[in-house]
Amino acid sequence: MRTAFIDTLRELARIDDRIFLLTADMGYSVFETFRDEFPDRFLNTGIAEQNTIGIAAGLAARGKIVYVYSIIPFVTMRCFEQVRLDLAYNFMNVKLVGVGAGLTYGPLGSSHHALEDIAIMRSLPDMTVLCPGDPIETRELIKRSYEYEGPVYIRLGK
Numbered sequence: 604m605r606t607a608f609i610d611t612l613r614e615l616a617r618i619d620d621r622i623f624l625l626t627a628d629m630g631y632s633v634f635e636t637f638r639d640e641f642p643d644r645f646l647n648t649g650i651a652e653q654n655t656i657g658i659a660a661g662l663a664a665r666g667k668i669v670y671v672y673s674i675i676p677f678v679t680m681r682c683f684e685q686v687r688l689d690l691a692y693n694f695m696n697v698k699l700v701g702v703g704a705g706l707t708y709g710p711l712g713s714s715h716h717a718l719e720d721i722a723i724m725r726s727l728p729d730m731t732v733l734c735p736g737d738p739i740e741t742r743e744l745i746k747r748s749y750e751y752e753g754p755v756y757i758r759l760g761k
Contacts, residue, residue, distance in 0.1 A: 604759040605633050605702060607738035611745040612670060616641050622749075623662055626672045627652045634672075652677045656685035656697075663695040668749065674708065675701035675717035675758065679724055690754045691727040698748045698755045699724075704734075707761050717758075724756040731755045 613636060616622040623644045624637055628651075638645040648655045652673055659669040671678060678701045679686070690697050701720060708715035724732050733748065733755060735741040741759065748755045 604735065604738055604741045604761060607741040608672075608700060608745055608759065609633055609637055611742045613637055613640060615746070615749050616644065619668065619749075620644070621666060621668045623667050623669045624672065625655050625659055625669060627655045627677065629673060653682040653685050656682045656689055659697045660689035660693065660695050663697050669697045670700055671697060672700045672702070674703045674715060675720050676715060679717075679720040679756070683723065687727055691730050694729050694753050696752050696754070698757060700757045700759065702759045702761060704758050704760045720758060727754070729753055732758070734758045
């Protein structure tokens with residue numbers, strides 16, 4: 604699903620220079636192709652998920668279409684206040700892409716478990732929640748998220 608996400612995002616970024624990809628210190632083997640092709644539109648913020656959301660909101664306020672990629676608990680629960688205030692309440696065109704649905708990363712401990720994320724994100728006004736089940740659905744929903752103006756949460760397995 605990660606590969607389907609990044610390949611589809613690269614296709615879209617080739618035709619729309621408003622697309623940015625932000626991540627918080629993860630996914631190097633996944634993002635190298637995007638980073639190499641669009642170095643000015645890729646930002647690794649380090650372990651700073653809350654700041655990543657603020658940066659994404661700022662870019663979106665300037666007309667950019669921003670995708671933020673991280674492990675689900677970090678992009679939903681760790682920075683919930685920023686998602687709520689910066690993205691949802693301001694209807695920012697930011698797409699949150701979380702990886703590791705359910706207990707996908709179970710062996711890494713409870714900090715990596717993603718059991719409450721759908722309920723949390725659905726509680727936000729104007730937040731669209733998408734849960735693709737396979738790479739084919741992932742590709743289609745990334746395209747749909749690009750076409751939709753507003754905050755979106757996309758929940759991926761692995």
